Amino acid sequence: MTAADDTAPGEWERFDTKRRLLRFGLVLVVLGATVASWRALDVRYVYIETAPENIADLFGRMYPPDAAYAGEIVDPMIQTINIAVIGTVLALLLAAPVAYISARNTTPNRATHALGTVIVAGSRSIHSLIWGLVFVIVFGTGVLAGILAVAFRSIGFIAKLLSEEIEEIDAAATEAIRATGGSELDVLIYGILPQIKPALAGISVYRWDINVREATITGFVGAGGIGVELQNSIGAFRWDAVLTILIAILIVVVASESISAYVRRKVR
């Protein structure tokens, strides 16, 4: 008999006591936060009880969609697409230099790298609707505010992904251009650009696809697009018209998503 036999026949345990306590504690914290949040929201239970009934009732009022209304939403829908396309193009133009200074291998110095990082973080942490609110104050209601809102929101996203691509390029190509006596601009055009071109196309089309979705809501703050029409219809309780708009949005978004998926498959 060896000493090992005195201990209980080993039951397999996945974690030791310390880790198990830690896990248990974390679960407890999450549960506590959830309960506290739930109570803070002060949700009336009547709402929850009647919610399914209310939602069913709302769908009843929406159905059937107002088909005659479909003609009227063509123009706002085109506006939505305009906002997404121009917003993306503008964002690309603005994001390119930001990506250049954000990438570690192309940024001139540490200060410019920090500046790039700040621009990326700032643009990404402000939602397009907030950008919309600000630009409506500045430029008044309409498509222009929507375009700028979508563009400013997209700068960070595009610049971040693009700078990651620039960081991964093959340095041999840029060295070769430099060795022939090329200037920094030549390096950019003949050394860097050809290497990131497929990624550039993929990122642009991906962001455009996201922006189509964003452009459906910019209208809520008066920044143009189908959102204006939607808000008016909801405000007037024209629920059958609301359903028409929702279906139209679904079609446009799914279509742009499949275009985006096709292009991204091609450039990969």
Place this chain on the structure above:
Amino acid sequence: MSTLEYEEYSSEWTRPTVFYNRWVKRLVYLAVAVFIAWNVWAARISAERLQYGIGQVDFLFGAMWPPDFGISVSGGELVTGRRFSRIVEKMLETLAMSIVATVVGVLVSLPVAVMAAENLAPRPVYYVARAIITVTRSIHELIVGIVFVIGFGFGAFAGVLALVSATPGFFAKLLAEDLEDIDQSRLDAIRATGAGPLGVILYGVVPQVLPRMIGLTIYRWDINLRASTILGIVGAGGIGATLNTAFNTYEYDFGAAVLLVIIAVVVVGEVVSSWARGRVQ
């Protein structure tokens, strides 16, 4: 005697292209250029408007600065005003909304994820789940929010419902991709012990995707926090309402303060989220 025949080679180098040939390439570029040009034409942006707006930027920045957080110093003591308590109160509501929406949203999305995994669900179920994912992804959560606000007069509850309704499009979609990559032999092992379908999922599937599940939940919370800060703009609860009111009543200095608080909270949320996800995965 045979004469050597040489094939003729073009001595000119042309750049290789990813397109089928150079004509396709030119056509694609032309089509994209025309599409963009048409968009610019259709949007009809007036130069006057642009000029007017650029003049307004100065005014807006002047009105926003300094931001008024509702904190003042009087007699060497910090005094917090109505505006300060408004920000704190609404920010707590925003935070609470994001937490409740994440928990409920994930619970709702879990079955959808299993249903949307090609290897776990029968065909008809798979298509239903994919349809749910497509619809919830396509309709922006703010649209759902505004419908619920006007339809039922809910406040924060509408916001939570909107976030919950948008969760499957993200959570179920990504989790389903992971579920499709799991190791099948482990499921067979559990099945061989005589376990039913639920047992197979609990002991065969869940342990394989648990880290990913937790990671996605944290990520979703981060997204929900961002969205909660703006749902108030359409009346669906949270600090967005404060921001909207401040701008609509020309209290730009207060609006700037709310905006800065929103940015700070969003950035902190992102840092916490990426740190926690790094620990889990």
